[in-house]
Amino acid sequence: MANYDKSIENFKAKLAFGGVRPTMFQVEMVFPSTVTGDANQATQEGTFLIKAAQLPPAIVGSIPVPFRGRDLKVTGDRQFEDWTVKVTNDTTFRLRNAFEKWSEVCQNMNYVLGANTLNEYFSNAIVRQLDRDGNQLRAYRFEGIWPTQVAAIDLSFDTKDTVEEYDVTFAVQYWNAVEDGDPYTSPVPREPSAALNAIVT
DSSP, X not given: OOOOOOSHHHHHHHTTTOOOOTTOEEEEEOOOTTTOSOHHHHHHHXXXXXXXXXXXXXXXXXXXXXXXXXXXXXXXXXXXXXXXXEEEOOTTXXXXXXXXXXXXXXXXXXXXXXXSSGGGTOEEEEEEEEOTTSOEEXXXXXXXXXXXXXXXXXXXXXXXXXXOEEEEEEEOSEEEEEOTTOOOSSSSOOOTTSSTTOOOO
């Protein structure tokens, strides 16, 4: 009869550092130059005020190929879902204003005109998973993002003991993941110092 490790000590040995905590993360949002006068300040504020995000899913479609009453499932196309962050609103409205301006660059509010080139509204963002000492465990860089929705902020006399917050949803062209110092997960080799997909600390 097989002997399986089952004590709490065995489990503790596998979870030696206590697991990864969902509260330990940082988002670095890069704003297009057309959106804000001081993109660095907006990025820095975002590291504090972006209070929720996600590590992205890896999705590959499946194509069923029928054969005599059965389906052979072969790989389809890779998909990149929209990415949503939640932002705490502060009294300067600086981030809210930047997101609204970014949306307006994509297409104007009161007439159907917008950016002529992708570089005017495409940007990128990095979400870093941190350990309990604030060191990076893994980082994901989202490329070619732009806001599809800057969500409403609900106002009510009945709302007590809370600070305003809102969601921003982005279209994503693709993402790449890295650990601190390791090569990119993509099978295509890239120069580590290249701007494309670079994770800058």
